[in-house]
Amino acid sequence: MxxxxxxxxxxxxxxxxxxxxxxxxxxxxxxxxxxxxxxxxxxxxxxxxxxxxxxxxxxxxxxxxxxxxxxxxxxxxxxxxxxxxxxxxxxxxxxxxxxxQVSVETGQLAIPADPGITVLSFNAWRHQHSPKETARAIAVSGADIVLLQEAGPMLNQADMMLKTAYPFQSDCPMGCDLAILSRLPVRDFRYRIRGDDGRFVGPRIVFADIDDASVMGPITVASIHVDRGNSPAGNRRQLDKSLDEMFTLMGKENLIIGGDFNMTPYSFDFERMDQAMLPIRRVSAGDRSYPSQIAGLPTIPLFAIDHIYASRRWRAAKISVGPGFHSDHRPIAVRLFESSLNPSH
Known part of the structure; x- marks a missing residue:
């Protein structure tokens, strides 16, 4: 069958x-x-x-x-x-x-005998709820120079631990939330730049002239905060124009500048700004700094919008910073060595 x-x-x-x-x-x-x-x-x-x-x-x-x-x-x-x-x-x-197209001259270098200088840039966030703890985290960070943005609430705490760690502090005018803190003696602080017509030139920025940071002469450090702007096109034109005018007035040769640029290295705006910055170049790499928290909950930062630039007299080694800064940004830090003191050169 x-x-x-x-x-x-x-x-x-x-x-x-x-x-x-x-x-x-x-x-x-x-x-x-x-x-x-x-x-x-x-x-x-x-x-x-x-x-x-x-x-x-x-x-x-x-x-x-x-x-x-x-x-x-x-x-x-x-x-x-x-x-x-x-x-x-x-x-x-x-x-x-x-x-x-994103290339950055940075890396872990052979550490020379000279200690170099450590620069930390940090958007402290004007809406944070733990300004005293943030001030104390910065005080023990080990940085020689701290470039701050949205720092008003934190600096208003007048924390003695922070004042002891950084005896030289900018005193920004009313309404300014930028600051520079330094362990090294500061000759002069300046706020914004005025052009020939008396108008402010460039984005919000504060400068410090430091004499003892380098054997090659004085340096200028700057903390900057670039606004997003309501009009991307208008903001782009304004930033291009203002940076050119600012650098024409102050130069770039001895400049270290860091802050919240509100641009990632992959954007065309950043590419244009990078060209405007030459010959100084970005020395912070791979530093995804935003957002470090959402609705009070810690997150893994996805975007690199905080950057540090330095003139070519400096070589950089990236260093890490610990937690406890209570902001929606993470701080970024680099240790800078003068090229002439670097044994690899």
Whole structure:
């Protein structure tokens, strides 16, 4: 008698029931990967248009995330989901250009006998709830020079521990929330720069002239806070113009400048500012400083918007700083050595 066809295999499982389910999962996976790849491509392409339309430039902050997700999609789709793979490749190509252009001259150097100077930049956050604890965290940070933004609430605490650690402190006029703290003697503090017509030039900034930080002569350090601005296009033009005017008046040769620039290294605005800064260059690298908390809960910072620049007389070694600063930014710090004192040169 001939054997009847059965929907069950030799192990007793119903083949007809599971094959459609497996195929359905495969189709859903293909659709999900394709939609994710399309989303990544849309964001990456829109970010590229930030070169022409400033309102789209902030999307470049997501460039590393887009590139990483595009690579993951490529890995899991190159064998079977060819459309998703092709779209992900295009998204990666759009993103890699912005990542590749970010180059920073920094690194862990051979430490010379000279101790160098440690510079810390920190947006202390005007809305924070623990200003005294923040002041004491800065006091024990070990930095020689501290460049502060949104520092008003913290400095209003008049903490003696901070005053003892940093006897030289700027006294910014009423309404100014920038500050410089220094262990080293400061010859003079200056606030903003006035052009020939008497108007303030450049973004909000405070300067300190320090004589004893270098055997090669005096240096100028500056704390800066670049506003986001209500109009990306207007803010871009104003920043370009104001930086040029400011550097024309004060020069750059002996300058160390740090602060909250509100720009990631992947943006076109940052690229233009980087060119305006030459020959000084960014010496803080890989410092994702924002946000360090959301709604009072600690987070892993995703964006590098706080930076330190220095003239080419300095080489930098990145150093880490501990927790306890109670801000929505993390501080960034570098140890600077004069090139002539670096044994690797």
């Amino acid at each position: 001939p054997e009847l066809a059965t929907p069950f295999n030799s192990n007793g499982f119903c083949v007809g029931h599971f094959r459609p389910s497996s195929n359905r999962r495969g189709r859903i996976g293909t659709i999900v990967k394709t939609l994710l790849a399309l989303t990544m491509l849309t964001i990456a392409a829109s970010a590229q248009l930030g070169r022409i339309f400033p309102i789209l430039d902030p999307l470049n902050a997501l460039t590393p995330v887009i590139l990483a997700m595009a690579v993951v999609i490529c890995i899991f789709s190159f064998r079977h989901q060819h459309l998703a793979f092709a779209i992900a490749v295009l998204a990666a190509l759009c993103s890699v250009e912005r990542v590749a």
